[in-house]
Amino acid sequence: MKQKEDMNPVLLLVFNFMVSIYSFFSFIPYYIFTWASGPEGALYGSEKERAKRAKAHSVLGLHEGPYRAVKANKGLMISLYPGLDTLPKVFEFAAIRFPHRECLGTREVISEEDEQQSSGKTFKKVVLGDYHWLSYKETLSAASQFGCGLAALGQKPKHNIAIFCETRAEWMLAALACFMQNYPLATFYSTLGGPAIAHGLIETEVTFIITSRKLLETRLKDILVKVPKLQCIIVVDKTPTSWPGYPSGISIYNMADVQRMGGKPENAICERNQPISSDIAVIMYTSGSTGTPKGAMISHSNIIAATTGLAERIPNLSEKDCYIGYLPLAHVLELSAELVCISHGCKIGYSSPLTLSDQSAMIKKGTKGDITVLQPTIMAAVPEIMDRIYKNVMAKVEEMSFVQQTLFTLAYNYKLDQLAKGHSAPLCDKLVFRKVRALLGGRVRVLFSGGAPLSAATQRFMNVCFCCPVGQGYGLTETCGAGTVSEVWDYSSGRVGGPLVCCEIKLKDWVEGGYLHTDKPYPRGEILIGGPNVTMGYYKDRGDQSDFFVDESGQRWFCTGDIGEFHEDGCLKIIDRKKDLVKLQAGEYVSLGKVEAMLKNCPLVDNICAYARSDETFAIAFMVPNQKQLQALADQYEIRGSREELCNNKVMEELVLKVVTEVALAAQLERFEIPRKIHLSPDMWTPEMGLVTDAFKLKRKELEKLYCNDIARMYNGK
DSSP states (O other): OOOGGGSOHHHHHHHHHHHHHHHHHHHSOHHHHHOTTSTTSOOOHHHHHHHHSOSEEETTSOTTOOEEEGGGTTOOOOOSSTTOOSHHHHHHHHHHHSTTSEEEEEEEEEEEEEEEOTTSOEEEEEEEEEEEEEEHHHHHHHHHHHHHHHHHHTOOTTSOEEEEOOSSHHHHHHHHHHHHHTOOEEEEOTTOOHHHHHHHHHHHTOSEEEEOHHHIIIIIGGGGGGOTTOOEEEEOSOOOSOOTTSOTTOEEEEHHHHHHHHHSHHHHTOOOOOOOTTSEEEEEEOOOTTSSOOEEEEEHHHHHHHHHHHHHTSTTOOTTOEEEEOSOTTSHHHHHHHHHHHHTTOEEEEOOTTTSSTTSTTBOTTSOOHHHHHOOSEEEEOHHHHHHHHHHHHHHHHTSOHHHHHHHHHHHHHHHHHHHTTOOOHHHHHHTSHHHHGGGTSOOOEEEEOSSOOOHHHHHHHHHHSOSOEEEEEOOGGGTTOSEEOOTTOOOSSOOOEEOTTOEEEEEOBTTTTBOTTOSSSOEEEEEEESTTSOOOBGGGOSOGGGEEEOTTSOEEEEEEEEEEEOTTSOEEEEEEGGGEEEOTTSOEEEHHHHHHHHTTSTTEEEEEEEOOTTSSSOEEEEEEOHHHHHHHHHHTTOOOOHHHHHTOHHHHHHHHHHHHHHHHHTTOOGGGSOSEEEEOSSOOOGGGTSBOTTOOBOHHHHHHHTHHHHHHHHHTO
16 A cells, blocks of 8 residues: 555545544444443443353363363253153143244245346246244144154154155154154255165165155156165145156155045044154264265254253243244254254244345345345354355455445454454444345344354354354264354354253374374364264164264263364364375375365355375365456456356466465465365356255265366376
């Protein structure tokens, strides 16, 4: 920037104006911005003090732990309410307490139409109406009838039943019915490929499957001959009653027909085989990010303990809250979150990534997205989605005028400073961040992130611009999604909070990686989670059962493979992953996950996969560039071409690598950690392509297969 004395009069005037604005934000009487006396005022007293308090401590005083939440000093919590030790008991208790409260909501589809883009591609667009709701009483009745209908068709208690369906009200309704009838529910991601689905259906020996018409016709139909035990398909949509072209030994029913069947007098009082707490509730198949999906066996007591721990981290959770469900219900994060809401009488409105916002791919222009209509108070998201929101908003900020950008930056930095001091800034919220907050409906009071580490930059952005705390959590399918969640008044970034009240955590030395519980300033090691939320192992002993063990007191533990460190206040930070660590030829260790997390902060990066191998001396990367940033970089150097042509341009590769390297150096990555070569992908990595999971975790093996020729080219110097 020029020195002040060298500026021309116009620039000097603008400079002085900005200084005045900064002074206004900095020195105007403090209470005007914080409204300390109001309900949204400064975090005085208890909340400010709670943010400083210890969240957990080592119960034995040892650096390796086990660490427990302060509230679990006297023992780990196993249930929300005494005696409610199975999911049917919890749901029925909620239905008694909140019979007329809205429970499951689905938005009406008014019309669908095909819209042709300038590129020649055709996209389906929808016009949506209001949400239609089932009350808790109606949901209980519908689930009871559906369960009885399944029994009338021949489904037996303790015999597995599969669900292969998108996230929707019918998914949860079917799950509640299965829990009530003690049918273990085998769940599969709706984006799984045919071989993976067939594998799971054969392994669980299911005779019944619940699915949607779309998935039946596009995914299931071609593999039915490979699943000889399958006898009955329940389609959740309103569909025809006859289904030509399917194997003769398979019956196909509509969900509504099965419900009516269960409501008939002769079937309505079906014999209930109530589960006990140790019975399997869910066999949850993983997304297959590291190979063939394997099923984690989750008992009723496991998931109730997990929801108990998760609920404790949501302040003032009540029947007044509204949750938006759009993440895959076959993922433990979404299932646990929705069961937490149901146990407290919250309403759940269903959505999808394609209809979530006003700008979503399937929303017709002029129609409001689901989140705008529903206006949820609680929301869960995976870091990939939050990173996209962050980059999209910041891209719009860059398009603002110089004055607007400066005002936004000043307000952002001012509020960030206030949050660090334990204060809020409601005037900034109303004047500057109101429109940004409206992107999530305008009423979100708690936003939870899980599934992968959330970058500090994105977390700070969410805290500031969406005017709500971000509770970053850590858990795995094998622990029912429960492990840690940061408290909502803890605005520190890069950490995942302290252990939940349902579990405890140890650190196990990993000598090869150089992580020890004696490390300074913080003890480090592999994270081990123990407690009633740790699942029963993998179905049919698939997977590495040695990851599970039982200690001398009878408590189950799971070895996560993730590396963490415990801070003095009892908060955990994830710093590495054993499977992501690659030893280079010269002996240095490259943490692929760490490299990716740092480089995702680059505006030019939409997604990135670092790659290294032990017979080479450097790392490389495959990258999906941001379209706007890529085009801007190309224009800067007068390079012309389509997105595909730009991605295949060797000069563009070098230019992008230069930008990425600068970001890596600023993030203080070691030289050997920084990718020396890079390949640009013109195509986004989606779950449908099989390159990322439904939670947008990278499938490294699949990416390695796809880019094998590029790997050879980059390492061979061609």
